[in-house]
Amino acid sequence: MLKRAHNGVAYGFLAGMLEDGQPLLAEDLPATLQRRIQLVQGFVNKTQRIRLVDMRKINQRVEALRLEEKQKQRTDALDTQTLARFQAERGELQRRFDMLSSQLVTLNQEIDRNQVLLRDAEGTLYRIPLKEIEGAWFPNSMSRWDKVRHWGH
Secondary structure, three states: OEEEOOOOEEOOEEEEEEEOOEEOOOOOHHHHHHHHHHHHHHHHHHHHHHHHHHHHHHHHHHHHHHHHHHHHHHOOOOOHHHHHHHHHHHHHHHHHHHHHHHHHHHHHHHHOOEEEEEEOOOOOEEEEEHHHEEEEOOHHHOOHHHHHHHHHO
């Protein structure tokens, strides 16, 4: 059973995993799946932090600079030294933004590398990107106590 971020729970049997489109060979595929879910969720959380925190701060600072420059233009207080400071700060902010963008590209490539192959009861094989999976459990291999702990809360 796979808990997906969208479209609810997917029921079926773990038929395999793909990494960069190639079959992933592992001795303990369920354990490998659990580790990969944690790894990919860590990458997803990091991309969200970059976009929602780091890049937002940069964008807010760029906007504050724009408003400050506009205010100085209105009051005729915009001299060449101040203009040079604005340009230097904008350049530094752009450099940091580009670095974060590059990190996002790399993280998204890592996130998109893995897929899970799930076979349903009718034998249909589904490819599910690992980034869509929040959790996986295997009820057929769980003891009664494991099931009580998992579903009994």
